[in-house]
Amino acid sequence: MATPVLTASDVSKRFGPVQALRGVDFHVGPGEVHALLGINGAGKSTFIKILSGIIQKDGGTLTVAGREVHFRTPEDAIRAGIATVQQHPELVADMSGLDNIFLGRETAGRGLFARIDRAALEARAEALLARFAVPLDLRQEVGQMSAVEREAVAILQALAVDGIRVLILDEPTSTLTEVEREDLFALMNQLKTRGISIIYITHQLEEVFAIADSFSVFRAGTCVARMSVAEARESRVSLAELMLGEAVGDVFPPKAGAPAGEALLELEGLGRPHEFTDISLQARRGEILGIFGLVGSGCDELSKTIFGALPAARGTIRVHGREVALRSPRAALDAGIFLVPGDRRSEGLALSRPALFNVPLANLRRASGGFWALRRGRLRRDAQELTRQVALHPPSLTTPASGFSGGNQQKIVLAKGLYSEADIYIFVEPTVGVDIGARAKIYAQMRALARTAAVVVISSDCDEVHGVADRTVALHKGRLVAPGARGFSRDDLLMAGIMGEVAA
Template sequence: MGAESFLAMRGIDKRFGDVRALNDVDFELEAGEIHALLGVNGAGKSTLIKILSGVYSKDAGSIRIDGEEFALGSPRAAIEAGIAVVQQHPELVGDLTGAENIFLGQEHRRSGLFSPVNGQDIRRRAAALLERFPIDVDLDRAVDDMPAVDREIVAILHALRLENARILILDEPTSTLTEREKESLFEMMQTLKAQGLAIIYITHHLDEVFEIADRFTVFRGGRRVATHGVAEAQREGISIPNLMLDSVAGDIFPPRSDRVDGEVVFEARDLSRQGEFEDVSFSARKGEILGIFGLVGSGVDELSKALFGVLRPDSGELHLNGRRVRFRSPAQALKAGIFLVPGDRRTEGLSMDENVIFNTTVANLGRASLGGFMRFGRNRRDSGALAERVDLQPRKLDRPLRGYSGGNQQKVVIAKGLYREADVYIFVEPTVGVDIGARAKIYTLMRELSDRAAVIVISSDCDEVFGVADRTVALYKGAPIGAPSREITRDHLLHAGIMGEAV
């Protein structure tokens, strides 16, 4: 395609001090194409996107769009060039309507501090946008009342509100969507593609590449290592994980435990909460990992919160180390020896503006302080040792968590749990937005933890639950399908979670 490509980035270099984040990178994108951008965290794909969106300035190379060269030295310059970006966690105002969010910051047709906001004009402009991109979404609805996919669509329409938009960058748009919502988003992407829009699609879900993309490009170590058409890759059996990891990728899951007589640490007996889950029973043992699979809306999220004292069950019992327990708050659960790695690490698991040391030690202040004073030297040493154990990259202990990738943020949550030294670890959606390399490390850490504690993995990813757990069970509309078992197959587990039937 070369110089004829709609977007042609040639010889792009970028350094941060001694680190060469991009090394002589070429990237091409065609109009009316969905192009997946892949690579482990730190591979260089985020740096490339930030150069294209004007957040970073390139050190060398050229960028041409439709034959015209652009410097793109600022976000405004990128917008003026027709580049629209939807971040992984788009910032929307929940109590405003979809239409109001789309034109947030552009409510006034006329300049002036006291120009009135015309609600009818905003609705007319929103209707015109839907005529341009025919998508089924109610933009008069408050964003807080929308399903996740509609919020994602609002964020996309906000990015496309300018008439000159011709390149759309989507960063992990399906990370919080159900399978059905994902299908709706993909339908919208096909609509945008048919309009001639060029789409760069960043994802860690490799199965989605073959479902939605026309081509994919893999980055590794700051270089572009491969670009293939999806049909070509399927025909020739090209392995994306092998390209990403520079090796023949083996099973990312560590070997299962063969222990069947481990000490029971944590039990649920007929646990129920009206309208959310019912009659859930399990035993979590030291030496093995218990897996609970359930789609979004199946009750798995509410169950995890009940196990950690965020929600109170209506009936049933919890037993920890042989004694019945009742948690009225997460603080009580934490004190008793339960640690939850939450599904939404940004809002429930981390203080994004604080550094690695603070986030690692905050859940165990009794260990981190003495006589009311923080043990700064010891805390730095302990945090450094844990950062090394979880393979945090880069190992910058004073860096705020906002400066880390999703996978590395998740590693800090796990380091926080390791510092706590709990009896029970509950992992909820542990690898959302995490690349394949970081996933393998997280699964290995789970297996190591299971040697001394009970580990429970709760996820809407069937392959994850089946791959990492020793015993598994599915939750369907709040009810467990059968009992946790070592004998259930992956297909049977998936069938139970989707259809609610044991096979």
């Protein structure tokens, strides 16, 4: 085996009472694409933060090309040849790709990389790009770029420093469409042929077989398995079982047993210019309605319109058969509609506040009845029960939301939705960044909600929509694509969402 580029031995890290990492052994070889797997809270982000110098380990050693290194700052890691692209790279939308790459290099190292030859940097970015399969105009403003183009800019920004040998990508595909994902993989393969090692966090297990050479599985802060993908294929190991430490059943709960009841939410001819047109559909009590739409299909705007965050230009919304004017999210909540947003960072959570605060936000009425002491007791009991239902880990109500891993933050948003006792639940991209074990629990909760309410799942993950919903439609370029009488098969739904066509 070639000498590893990067090795971690016996690495540990504690946050107050939480032992986030213990005795982690890890290595990655030159030009290797190595997937880092683990359920939410397993310690992946903590480990990555240590490798990129954002936080410091409590114990253990790191070596790069056989030499021990000590990272006190992100610049130390970059200097040693380790660059990281965060899950949501901070790019400046109204600057060009090139300016962003340049800016990244300027700010990456302060004094360290102070003298930069902009022309040389541009030439280098263009040269790197020329080898990629992704056609990308770096002179375009980043705000005009697609998600994969932005990811490419962030990668070029990370590589703009001399001597980068390890590139860390934190869930880069979570906002990409299937086609864009292929583009990103092409780009990763190119980097690999240039000898760059890639450490890659993902919750999409099929991606491991599509792009990785090897993988490590973290569980409860320890690396419990390291294997080549070839070995895993041959021995037919279940990645999900390695991650969870137990056998995995079906992720999706059974479909509704009984026919759906009355229509609780009806949209008729709903539209907003350039976003979506003539949307008519019903969500009924007792069913999960699935809407599959790619990024940019209008799904996001449609969900915001139903939740009163965007005004409808045309059409009507009826709740319980009565027309409603949803001028604000508050009005939507009062009408019995609850939206669990896809972007928990900007829309769903007060990050600095504890879980206990976040959960009852949506239903202050329920939380505010009765005497103060009674109220507090009830709030705590309700919040405890809800966090148990969504399997929040750790099950702490006092930890600030920001102290939870990404997937667990999504569970807090979900608990908030459950507390709202709505009639109509709308889930947008409900399981982005959520591990397979928690996904099964979230889907089971949706099924439980659908016993008495109408549940709408809006997602760009076709398998999710098809797997969880009783009835599915697709949104393509702002238009609804509905199936024939027999409903969509998984492949037909995919076609409808990508091409806007219904199979004959």
